[in-house]
Amino acid sequence: MPRSVAYHRAAVVELLTARLVGRTQPSDSAAVQNQGSDHVPLLEALGRALAVDLHAPRSLPPFDNSQMDGFAVRTSDLADGGAVLKVAAPIPAGAAPEALRPGFAVPIMTGAMIPEGADAVVPIEKAVPDTFPAPGADAEVRLPATAPGTFVRNVGSDIAEGQLALAAGTQLGPAQLGLLAAFGLTTVEVRRPVRVLLVTTGDEVVEPGQSLTAGKIFDSNGTLLEASMRQAGLEVVRTGISDDHPESLLAVLRGHAAQVDLMVTTGGVSKGAYEVVRQALAAEDVDFVPVAMQPGGPQGIGRFQGVPFLGFPGNPVSCLVSFEMFLRPALSQVLGTPAPRPVQQARLAAGLTSPDGKHQVRRGRLSNGVFRMEGGAGSHLVHALARSNALVQIPANVTELPEGAEVEVWVL
Amino acid sequence: MPRSVAYHRAAVVELLTARLVGRTQPSDSAAVQNQGSDHVPLLEALGRALAVDLHAPRSLPPFDNSQMDGFAVRTSDLADGGAVLKVAAPIPAGAAPEALRPGFAVPIMTGAMIPEGADAVVPIEKAVPDTFPAPGADAEVRLPATAPGTFVRNVGSDIAEGQLALAAGTQLGPAQLGLLAAFGLTTVEVRRPVRVLLVTTGDEVVEPGQSLTAGKIFDSNGTLLEASMRQAGLEVVRTGISDDHPESLLAVLRGHAAQVDLMVTTGGVSKGAYEVVRQALAAEDVDFVPVAMQPGGPQGIGRFQGVPFLGFPGNPVSCLVSFEMFLRPALSQVLGTPAPRPVQQARLAAGLTSPDGKHQVRRGRLSNGVFRMEGGAGSHLVHALARSNALVQIPANVTELPEGAEVEVWVL
Numbered sequence: 001m002p003r004s005v006a007y008h009r010a011a012v013v014e015l016l017t018a019r020l021v022g023r024t025q026p027s028d029s030a031a032v033q034n035q036g037s038d039h040v041p042l043l044e045a046l047g048r049a050l051a052v053d054l055h056a057p058r059s060l061p062p063f064d065n066s067q068m069d070g071f072a073v074r075t076s077d078l079a080d081g082g083a084v085l086k087v088a089a090p091i092p093a094g095a096a097p098e099a100l101r102p103g104f105a106v107p108i109m110t111g112a113m114i115p116e117g118a119d120a121v122v123p124i125e126k127a128v129p130d131t132f133p134a135p136g137a138d139a140e141v142r143l144p145a146t147a148p149g150t151f152v153r154n155v156g157s158d159i160a161e162g163q164l165a166l167a168a169g170t171q172l173g174p175a176q177l178g179l180l181a182a183f184g185l186t187t188v189e190v191r192r193p194v195r196v197l198l199v200t201t202g203d204e205v206v207e208p209g210q211s212l213t214a215g216k217i218f219d220s221n222g223t224l225l226e227a228s229m230r231q232a233g234l235e236v237v238r239t240g241i242s243d244d245h246p247e248s249l250l251a252v253l254r255g256h257a258a259q260v261d262l263m264v265t266t267g268g269v270s271k272g273a274y275e276v277v278r279q280a281l282a283a284e285d286v287d288f289v290p291v292a293m294q295p296g297g298p299q300g301i302g303r304f305q306g307v308p309f310l311g312f313p314g315n316p317v318s319c320l321v322s323f324e325m326f327l328r329p330a331l332s333q334v335l336g337t338p339a340p341r342p343v344q345q346a347r348l349a350a351g352l353t354s355p356d357g358k359h360q361v362r363r364g365r366l367s368n369g370v371f372r373m374e375g376g377a378g379s380h381l382v383h384a385l386a387r388s389n390a391l392v393q394i395p396a397n398v399t400e401l402p403e404g405a406e407v408e409v410w411v412l
Numbered sequence: 413m414p415r416s417v418a419y420h421r422a423a424v425v426e427l428l429t430a431r432l433v434g435r436t437q438p439s440d441s442a443a444v445q446n447q448g449s450d451h452v453p454l455l456e457a458l459g460r461a462l463a464v465d466l467h468a469p470r471s472l473p474p475f476d477n478s479q480m481d482g483f484a485v486r487t488s489d490l491a492d493g494g495a496v497l498k499v500a501a502p503i504p505a506g507a508a509p510e511a512l513r514p515g516f517a518v519p520i521m522t523g524a525m526i527p528e529g530a531d532a533v534v535p536i537e538k539a540v541p542d543t544f545p546a547p548g549a550d551a552e553v554r555l556p557a558t559a560p561g562t563f564v565r566n567v568g569s570d571i572a573e574g575q576l577a578l579a580a581g582t583q584l585g586p587a588q589l590g591l592l593a594a595f596g597l598t599t600v601e602v603r604r605p606v607r608v609l610l611v612t613t614g615d616e617v618v619e620p621g622q623s624l625t626a627g628k629i630f631d632s633n634g635t636l637l638e639a640s641m642r643q644a645g646l647e648v649v650r651t652g653i654s655d656d657h658p659e660s661l662l663a664v665l666r667g668h669a670a671q672v673d674l675m676v677t678t679g680g681v682s683k684g685a686y687e688v689v690r691q692a693l694a695a696e697d698v699d700f701v702p703v704a705m706q707p708g709g710p711q712g713i714g715r716f717q718g719v720p721f722l723g724f725p726g727n728p729v730s731c732l733v734s735f736e737m738f739l740r741p742a743l744s745q746v747l748g749t750p751a752p753r754p755v756q757q758a759r760l761a762a763g764l765t766s767p768d769g770k771h772q773v774r775r776g777r778l779s780n781g782v783f784r785m786e787g788g789a790g791s792h793l794v795h796a797l798a799r800s801n802a803l804v805q806i807p808a809n810v811t812e813l814p815e816g817a818e819v820e821v822w823v824l
Contacts (some may be wrong), residue, residue: 001806007420012739042620042635042639043635043638043639043642044644046639046642047643051803056795058624060628060794061792062624062794063626063627064628064684067790067792069682069683069684073695088561091614092686093614093615093616093627093656093686094614094617094627094628094822095615095626095627096616096625096626097627109684109686110684110726110727111616111629111726111727112616112627113626113627145741152794153790156646158642158787158792158793158794158795158796163800164587165795166798173632173639173824174635174636174639174640174643174732175636175638175732175794175797175798175800175824176798177635177636177637177795178632178635178636178728178798179632179794179795179797180620180635180798180799181620181630181632181634181636182629182630182728182794182795183620183630184618184620184621184622184624184630185620185621186621202505202506202507203504203506203507204523204524205503205506206596206737207591208592208595208596208598209596209597210599211561211595212470212474212506212596214475214504214525215475215505215507215508215509215524215525216506217473217474217523217594218593218594218596219593220591220593220594221590221592222593223454223455223586223589223590223592223593224586224587224589224593225586226455227454227455227458227585227586227589228586228589229456230455230458231459231585231586244505256761260719265615270481270522271481272481272521272522274504274505274521292446310428311466314522314523315522315523315600316590319492321585322588342754342756342823343677344756349808361760375570378479378565380473380479380523380565381570382472382570382587382591382594383570383571383577383588383591384592385587385590385591386568386578386587386588386590386591388587411673411754412585412587
């Protein structure tokens, strides 16, 4: 009996967890992963995962500063319903200001340091006159009564020195890298990427750029999966195409087992007469299982010389669906990166039928909440796939859906 | 009177269109952009935009092939309610098969070429016996009547040679690159990235890694925006921090005008007393305009020596919001890349208030359809921003929303 999509995904999660996450710690996977780390400049860390908890090396803001363009004041000077104050020399940006003398107001710009003695900022719009006097002039300004703390951004109000700023495993995007820069950091410790060996198999498969004889096709799986894996943050090791001799494939796997965290093959896992991956791994700790899914039903899963192994089917659409349904979500769950695909509810532009007992994944275009299928169910339709931007998920127990039915869509 | 978010975005679109899209063609912007192109290996094109319309250099599938493991047959042999046929030697994967003789059925695996004379495939499950005979044995098989074309994937049924495969401007992801590989291509012509000069300004701003004296802060805008721009496919030219002397900034802009497609500055655009960008560009074709948005209200827009110019405000949250609200969507609209941010409807975890007449963009975490704000409205809160994964859009005419209100969220 075929296993469910959820069951197989859980098996992939378990396989990766055992390899990538230390076993000596409790289940907080993000904190205990096992891959090692690299120190890299901030911008090289874009999209990668923080290796360790990062605590704020300084407070942000680093000092009390003004939220407005206006006058820094002692509010006690204005307690009696406001007052006319003498205007001190303005505070230059980026300088440590002099202490504010009683009876004075000092022009201050947004972000500038609040001087000692001042405890609030009155915005220029509330001053009379509501413009700054020319520098050097002997000016006065009328300001209203103001509560202490008004328009002051206090030191540490965003984050205080020593607090947890970003947890280990956080994916570093523009905002996270901006925070590290605000702390004054120039490098960051990120996890080493998971290294995957990717092998496409088949006597009928030819490298793009070579000549194509009758009966042969170009390898699209290798490019499609390497691109998917790179997008997901993996480091991909390619070996070219392995032919249909089990010994050829075994030699490739043996030659790389010590250097990779994961092995993925394409093709050779179904029930035909010439299934090279099944034959090569018959004596290994690898199961070949039917998953109740279309496309991508036949799957290999296990370990080769201790290294996690996944055998995807040989059609390009099956490869992409296998990656998106199993490997990518398992990486998200175990490592926190890549981010899961956005999931949306949408309406079908046209009705569909689906085989009973199989979770069907159709490809198509999501636009304005409507999902329009591209191409038929055939797993060889790589041009239809290339026109698609989303996958629709049809549960195993659904056999027919009308036009307009609400469906779950994963955005690629 | 402040301009609306939509008005300002349209102005940015117009500014970029004039630079990046040729004016001699009709409005199909994707087909006529103006940046030049590079030929790169397929995997280096990941995330980049196709420079030209790409027509299929060959048909896919490249030949009629089997959709199932089974027997290739002449359906006329089975017309009389099925028949017992002699089993021919199996078709090896990747080979040109011999023609099928009348009265014979030939074992064929999924993807293998249909032999001349055959016009359908009977799946192995429908054969009696339902297993393939050992090679070399003199075997027979009973097969049912079958309609012509059954389980045959016809040459060109995915795409025929010469048809438009991918339109100019298409963003190349795993599926699109997989299609190019299936065509046998090894390189692809992609648009040269848009080159942007990014200058952060301010006497108070110090490069990360240097020492910080009182009143100064580290530059986070540069890192935050460079990361955002790289993510969006731009090539970023950085020049370090420009101080508050207008001549310093002008020298930087003049020095790069001939090499870039766009200039972006941060800081110095509001109404304070020391606004270096405003002062430097007072005599140029640049407007400093209030946009009815919070944060990110003050914006500069125009041209410097003919090059499109955008002046973002100086706080990091304002920079990110300016990029996401104006520059990124304008690039998506004009060039087709990057893909627009996914938009979702969500419910507010807590009520909020918003200033009348200003479109407010708050930061927070979207999870399971619920949006929870991180930090207050202050545009200096870069740690709160780093905890966020989404922006909520509060229209200008909304002043208050209760807990549970439905809102539009952009997923970062």
